[in-house]
Amino acid sequence: xxxxxxxxxxxxxxxxxxxxxxxxxxxxxxxxxxxxxxxxxxxxxxxxxxxxxxxxxxxxxxxxxxxxxxxxxxxxxxxxxxxxxxxxxxxxxxxxxxxxxxxxxxxxxxxxxxxxxxxxxxxxxxxxxxxxxxxxxxxxxxxxxxxxxxxxxxxxxxxxxxxxxxxxxxxxxxxxxxxxxxxxxxxxxxxxxxxxxxxxxxxxxxxxxxxxxxxxxxxxxxxxxxxxxxxxxxxxxxxxxxxxxxxxxxxxxxxxxxxxxxxxxxxxxxxxxxxxxxxxxxxxxxxxxxxxxxxxxxxxxxxxxxxxxxxxxxxxxxxxxxxxxxxxxxxxxxxxxxxxxxxxxxxxxxxxxxxxxxxxxxxxxxxxxxxxxxxxxxxxxxxxxxxxxxxxxxxxxxxxxxxxxxxxxxxxxxxxxxxxxxxxxxxxxxxxxxxxxxxxxxxxxxxxxxxxxxxxxxxxxxxxxxxxxxxxxxxxxxxxxxxxxxxxxxxxxxxxxxxxxxxxxxxxxxxxxxxxxxxxxxxxxxxxxxxxxxxxxxxxxxxxxxxxxxxxxxxxxxxxxxxxxxxxxxxxxxxxxxxxxxxxxxxxxxxxxxxxxxxxxxxxxxxxxxxxxxxxxxxxxxxxxxxxxxxxxxxxxxxxxxxxxxxxxxxxxxxxxxxxxxxxxxxxxxxxxxxxxxxxxxxxxxxxxxxxxxxxxxxxxxxxxxxxxxxxxxxxxxxxxxxx
Amino acid sequence: xxxxxxxxxxxxxxxxxxxxxxxxxxxxxxxxxxxxxxxxxxxxxxxxxxxxxxxxxxxxxxxxxxxxxxxxxxxxxxxxxxxxxxxxxxx
Numbered sequence: 169x170x171x172x173x174x175x176x177x178x179x180x181x182x183x184x185x186x187x188x189x190x191x192x193x194x195x196x197x198x199x200x201x202x203x204x205x206x207x208x209x210x211x212x213x214x215x216x217x218x219x220x221x222x223x224x225x226x227x228x229x230x231x232x233x234x235x236x237x238x239x240x241x242x243x244x245x246x247x248x249x250x251x252x253x254x255x256x257x258x259x260x261x262x263x264x265x266x267x268x269x270x271x272x273x274x275x276x277x278x279x280x281x282x283x284x285x286x287x288x289x290x291x292x293x294x295x296x297x298x299x300x301x302x303x304x305x306x307x308x309x310x311x312x313x314x315x316x317x318x319x320x321x322x323x324x325x326x327x328x329x330x331x332x333x334x335x336x337x338x339x340x341x342x343x344x345x346x347x348x349x350x351x352x353x354x355x356x357x358x359x360x361x362x363x364x365x366x367x368x369x370x371x372x373x374x375x376x377x378x379x380x381x382x383x384x385x386x387x388x389x390x391x392x393x394x395x396x397x398x399x400x401x402x403x404x405x406x407x408x409x410x411x412x413x414x415x416x417x418x419x420x421x422x423x424x425x426x427x428x429x430x431x432x433x434x435x436x437x438x439x440x441x442x443x444x445x446x447x448x449x450x451x452x453x454x455x456x457x458x459x460x461x462x463x464x465x466x467x468x469x470x471x472x473x474x475x476x477x478x479x480x481x482x483x484x485x486x487x488x489x490x491x492x493x494x495x496x497x498x499x500x501x502x503x504x505x506x507x508x509x510x511x512x513x514x515x516x517x518x519x520x521x522x523x524x525x526x527x528x529x530x531x532x533x534x535x536x537x538x539x540x541x542x543x544x545x546x547x548x549x550x551x552x553x554x555x556x557x558x559x560x561x562x563x564x565x566x567x568x569x570x571x572x573x574x575x576x577x578x579x580x581x582x583x584x585x586x587x588x589x590x591x592x593x594x595x596x597x598x599x600x601x602x603x604x605x606x607x608x609x610x611x612x613x614x615x616x617x618x619x620x621x622x623x624x625x626x627x628x629x630x631x632x633x634x635x636x637x638x639x640x641x642x643x644x645x646x647x648x649x650x651x652x653x654x655x656x657x658x659x660x661x662x663x664x665x666x667x668x669x670x671x672x673x674x675x676x677x678x679x680x681x682x683x684x685x686x687x688x689x690x691x692x693x694x695x696x697x698x699x700x701x702x703x704x705x706x707x708x709x710x711x712x713x714x715x716x717x718x719x720x721x722x723x724x725x726x727x728x729x730x731x732x733x734x735x736x737x738x739x740x741x742x743x744x745x746x747x748x749x750x751x752x753x754x755x756x757x758x759x760x761x762x763x764x765x766x767x768x769x770x771x772x773x774x775x776x777x778x779x780x781x782x783x784x785x786x787x788x789x790x791x792x793x794x795x796x797x798x799x800x801x802x803x804x805x806x807x808x809x810x811x812x813x814x815x816x817x818x819x820x821x822x823x824x825x826x827x828x829x830x831x832x833x834x835x836x837x838x839x840x841x842x843x844x845x846x847x848x849x850x851x852x853x854x855x856x857x858x859x860x861x862x863x864x865x866x867x868x869x870x871x872x873x874x875x876x877x878x879x880x881x882x883x884x885x886x887x888x889x890x891x892x
Numbered sequence: 893x894x895x896x897x898x899x900x901x902x903x904x905x906x907x908x909x910x911x912x913x914x915x916x917x918x919x920x921x922x923x924x925x926x927x928x929x930x931x932x933x934x935x936x937x938x939x940x941x942x943x944x945x946x947x948x949x950x951x952x953x954x955x956x957x958x959x960x961x962x963x964x965x966x967x968x969x970x971x972x973x974x975x976x977x978x979x980x981x982x983x
Binding site: 282301 | 927
C-alpha cells in the first residue's frame with residue numbers, strides 16, 4: 169500500500185499549503201486594516217496591494233505547476249483529490265455574475281430571483297447522478313471526445329466542438345468584462361487596462377500549466393472569494409440584527425421589508441415602473457410579479473448601432489402589462505402564475521449540467537468514486553455562497569426601505585451619495601437635474617425628451633436646467649395632465665417626481681451595487697471593500713481560466729488532432745493548445761471592449777442552449793444504448809432550432825409567448841424536442857455498432873480502466889473482445 | 893439478496909446497473925418534489941412564518957439548497973455501498 173501512503177502524504181501537504189494560504193490571507197487583511205485605521209494608508213495603496221498579492225499568488229501557482237505533459241495540460245494529471253476538485257469546480261462555476269451581480273438581481277426581483285439560486289445549485293444533483301461518474305469513467309479530454317466516440321464519426325464531434333466554443337467564448341467574454349469593471353472601480357485604472365492586466369494574469373497561469381495550473385489556482389481563488397463574500401455580510405448582519413450568522417438572521421430583514429413595504433404602499437398589484445413602462449420595483453416576498461418586456465432588446469440593438477455604426481431597426485418598445493393601453497387591448501401578462509419561474513429554474517438546472525467547462529472538471533479526479541464525492545464537495549462549496557446571497561439582498565432591501573426611500577435627496581446616507589456619483593444608483597427625481605447641461609442629460613431622462621413626455625424650455629438661455637426654488641404647477645391639455653416645474657414641463661412632471669424626496673419608484677440600483685456597497689453600509693474599513701474586489705476578481709478570473717481551457721482544447725484537440733491531423737506529435741498538440749489559449753483570450757478581450765449588454769444576455773441564453781443541445785445527447789448516450797449518431801444529430805439540431813426560434817421571437821416581441829415563459833427559459837421547449845427527435849430517428853435508423861454498445865457497458869462499470877477507454881475512444885477504435 | 897459472488901461479471905454489472913437506476917430515480921423524485929412543488933403553493937406557504945422567514949421563500953432560498961447537498965452526499969454513500977456489494981470497487 170505504498171501508493172496509498174504517498175497519496176495520503178500528498179493530500180496532507182496540499183491541505184497544509186492551502187491552510188497556510190488561508191491564514192496568510194486573513195493575517196494580511198488584518199494588517200492592511202490596521203494600517204488603514206491607524207496609519208491612514210491611502211485607499212489606492214490598499215487596492216493595489218491586494219491586487220498585486222493575489223495576482224502574484226496566481227502567477228506563482230502557475231509557474232510552480234508548469235508542465236509539458238499532455239495529461240497534466242488537459243486534465244491536471246487526473247490526480248486531483250475530490251475535495252480540492254470540489255473547490256476548483258466551485259471557483260470554476262461561480263463567475264463574476266454569481267459573486268457581484270446575483271445579490272443585486274435578488275434585490276430587484278425578490279422571490280422571482282430565487283429561480284437562479286435553485287437553478288444553479290439543483291443542476292449539480294443532475295450532474296452527480298447522471299453525468300460525473302460516467303464522464304470520469306470515460307476518462308478522455310473533452311466533451312466533444314465523448315460525443316464523438318459515443319456517436320461515431322466526425323459530425324457529432326464537430327457539432328459538439330462548435331457548440332462548446334460558442335458557449336464558452338460568450339461566457340468568457342462576460343468574465344473579462346467583469347474583470348475590467350472591478351479593476352477600474354477599485355484600482356482606478358481605465359477599463360481597457362483592467363481587461364489587459366486581468367487577462368495577462370489568466371494567461372500566465374493557464375499558458376504555463378494548462379489544466380493543472382488552472383486547478384490549483386482555482387482552489388486558491390475559491391478560498392479568496394468565499395472569505396471575501398462572507399465577511400461583509402456577517403458584519404452587516406451583526407450591525408442590523410445583533411446576530412453574526414446572516415443566513416439565519418435575514419428572516420428579521422424579510423419581516424421588516426414586508427412591514428416597510430406596507431407603510432410605503434409598495435405592492436405587487438401596483439408596481440413601480442420606469443420611464444418606459446417597464447416594471448422595476450414590486451413587493452419583495454410575493455411571487456411571480458415579473459411582466460414581459462423587450463426593453464433589453466431595444467437597449468441591445470441601440471448599443472450595437474451606436475458602437476458599430478450599423479442601422480438595425482430596434483423593435484418597438486413593448487411591455488406587458490402595458491398600463492397605458494385601453495383595457496380591451498391589454499394582453500394576458502401571466503403575472504401571478506408560476507410557469508415562467510418553474511421553466512427558468514428547470515432550464516438553469518439542466519443547462520448547468522450540460523456546460524462543458526464544468527463537465528471536464530470530472531476528468532481530473534483519480535477515480536469514479538472520487539468523481540461522485542467531488543460533485544458533493546463542489547455543491548457544498550457553491551452552496552456556501554448561494555445560501556448567503558439572499559441575505560445580502562434582504563439586508564440591502566431593508567436598509568434602503570428604512571434609510572433611503574422617502575427621505576430628502578439632499579440628506580441621503582453617505583454610501584448612497586457615493587454610489588450615485590459613480591452612476592450605480594440612479595435617482596429619478598427631476599429636482600436632481602438642477603444645473604445639468606441640457607446637452608448631457610442622464611440616461612433615464614434622455615428618452616423622455618425624445619418621446620415628448622419631458623419638455624425642456626431653456627428660458628434664460630444658459631444651456632443648463634434651472635429648477636432651483638421652482639414650484640410645481642399643473643394644467644390640463646387635451647385631457648392630459650401637464651406638469652410644469654421651473655424650466656421643465658410635460659406629462660412626466662408630477663408632484664411626486666419633483667418634490668425632492670426619493671420615492672421607491674424613482675430609485676434604480678445597478679445589480680453590482682449590493683455586494684460592492686455592503687462593506688460601506690456596514691461601516692467597515694476600505695480594506696474589506698478591497699478584499700471584496702479581490703474576491704470578485706478571483707471569481708471572474710477562475711471562471712475565465714476554465715473556459716479558456718475548454719476553447720483551446722476544442723480547437724487543438726478536437727479540430728486539429730482528432731479531425732485534421734491524427735498523427736500530430738505530443739509537442740505540436742501542446743504548442744497548438746497554448747497558442748489557441750492566447751488567441752481565445754485576445755478574441756475575448758476584443759469582444760469585451762465594447763461592453764455590450766448583449767453579452768450578458770447571451771450568457772443567460774447559454775443555459776437554455778446547453779439544456780436543449782448537450783444535456784439530452786450526453787444523457788441518452790449513457791442511459792440508452794440504442795441511441796445512435798443520426799438520432800443525436802437530429803436531436804441537437806432540432807432542439808437548438810426550436811430553442812433559438814422561441815428565444816429570438818420572444819426577445820424581440822414579448823407578446824409572442826407560451827404561458828408567459830420568457831426567452832431566458834426557451835430551453836424548456838427545445839429539450840423535449842431534442843429527446844423526441846433523438847428517440848424517433850434512432851429507432852428508424854440502424855442500432856449503433858457492437859463496439860459502441862460495449863463502450864456503453866464499460867461506462868456503466870465503475871472500475872477504472874483508462875487504457876481500455878483510450879483505446880475505445882482512439883481513432884483506431886478496434887478492441888479485442890474481453891480485453892480486461 | 894443472493895450472494896453476488898456467484899454471478900458472473902456481466903451479470904453483476906447488469907444487477908448493479910439496475911439498482912443504480914432505481915437509486916437515481918428515487919433521488920430525482922425527491923429532487924423534483926423539493927424544487928418544483930413548493931413554488932406551486934407559494935402564496936399559501938408564505939402565510940406561515942418561521943423566525944421571520946415566509947415558508948415559501950424559505951423553501952426556495954435555503955431548504956431546497958440544503959436538500960440538494962444532502963442528496964448528493966447520500967448518493968455517494970449509497971453508490972459506494974453498491975460498488976462493494978457487487979464487487980465492482982475500484983482498486
